[in-house]
Amino acid sequence: MSTARKGHYGAYGGQFVPETLMYPLEELEAAYNDARADPGFRAELERLLERYVGRPTPLYHAERLTEAVGRGRIYLKREDLNHTGAHKINNCMGQALLARRMGKKRVIAETGAGQHGVATATVCALLGMECDIYMGEEDMRRQEPNVFRMKLLGARVLPVAAGSRTLKDAINESMRDWVTHVRTTYYMLGSVLGPHPYPEMVRDFQSIIGREARGQILELEGRLPDLLVACVGGGSNSIGLFFPFLDDTDVRMVGVEAGGRGPALGDHAARFSGGRPGVLHGTYSYILQDAAGQVVPTHSVSAGLDYPAIGPEHAALYETGRIRYTSVDDRAALEAFHRLSRLEGIIPALESAHAVAYLSQADVDPDGVVVVNLSGRGDKDVAEVARIEGAGP
């Protein structure tokens, strides 16, 4: 992606924050640039990703799923097999090493589904850092097992009662905490959102997904895939898979947003079909907002996709047409949740189930090769799915 102005992706991105945060962002950018140029930093990150996180994750040929879809050869990039059960830790490990290098003793983070919170709490335990996680009260209810996990890992979970009590409000509260304790605190943002350098830094840390997948598919199939599919909340697992393939013009990519209950504003989190450009949480991108520019509540069965804005690089890739974005609704995601569980013995996160659900409408040749990012495992969702479906598992 060409970035004509620093931290911009076409017309999108930038730094829209209270002035108090500008120097800390400059400091973060300088520290990150310094770290990524340092072979010692990269070697330590690689070592931890391999021996602690469990990378590389497998690229698995899902034969029974392929048979059910009826065309193509479907591979799952098994990010669910990472330590802590999702792709989130790829980013957290990188940022935690950076925070330590910057001499920060306290880490704060927001979480929606709880996966980023768990990953943050995990790396903070590993590196001995103080950890406070902001989480909307509605998400704490939906993802109760993850709340307990974070506490077990030594983090404090701070409930956010404002607004829609979901990810958006947890980010508001994290930014307020950061602006107040900016000299001592590291803000570990969990997606390709927020002001520069976060979208770039998080993308870089998540790109290991696509780099591995590229090597693995070349080894397994002897060629590049025809189609990549990933769900898009803020957009970190999707950009992580897509980014290393962007220059491979024959590789099509589809980002799957949360269609929620339906197309009415407030019932979904499909930013491209239902939103328009604006500024939220420090960046200029597509946002679900009303006519007066107030951000509207979103809905998705999946807490991790339930967010009104999308990463700015996605906005640029949408406008150039390099990536196609679509959405699947709650019902289709729940069907895919069951389908993958029964066909492959893999219970996917409800977020990842959106990507799996898209396969039934995907345009794939009979011998087309498809890579789906299975961004997380579904253990955290089991109780919520049982509640929604009105029965025990």
Place this chain on the structure above:
Amino acid sequence: MSRIDAKFAELRAAGRKAFIPYLTVGDPDIAATGHIVLAMDAAGADIVELGVPFSDPIADGPVIQRATDRALRGDVSLPRILDLVRWIRDRSDIPLLAMSYYNPLLSYGLERLGRGAADAGLDGLLVTDLTVEESGPFVETVGAAGLNTVFLAAPTSPPERIAAIAATSTGFLYAVSRTGVTGQREALSADLVDFIGLLRRSTEAPIAVGFGISTPEHVRAVLSEADGAVVGSAIVQEIERAVDDGCGGTEIAERAGALVRWLRGAAEARPA
């Protein structure tokens, strides 16, 4: 010369300082806001800051968040806010500075905003989450329409940023008293004198200090160094108490006016 420029020139000539109260527009409703602003004017406010409600106020503490929630129950879109400015302008010449997050302004359209705001009689705009780096389109449209574009300088801003902010800010320079969100504090930052000194070396424009100023002692301390003091949350909290007490618009305005008079008195009192 805007009303804000003229006010600071007038105060400077008289050896006085500016007292600048803030309120959230539409808290508890637009009509009440109009009455409160007039009461503030009558109570000796020099400039009034009109807070434009936004769904995600990341720079605001709990008091202004609650005011925002109350305001957003009604229609506080830009056209309604500009109608309010017009209503006030028919009754008062007090300089009005709107303080907003960027998204409601972008959504309304910057060109339309510049024209509409100048026409309604608004004097300036301050955008909480707009940095000088990103401010080009805003300054070109809103500034060109004749409005002041006021920017924030923070205690974390290094000298080179302060220089850029000072060069972009018109009307006055708004100094954030300390790191953090809006809201009341027990004590002011001890570094405030040094910070204002640093700003003085970068600009000849008036300097007003805000964030955390809530008592006559704070106002007095700030005004011994700066040209203006902004009080937000303390006033918004008084409005909240009046709302909770079941007061109507005129009663809320009286109580907010009384608080402004009390705090304004401190601005006039000579330090002992």
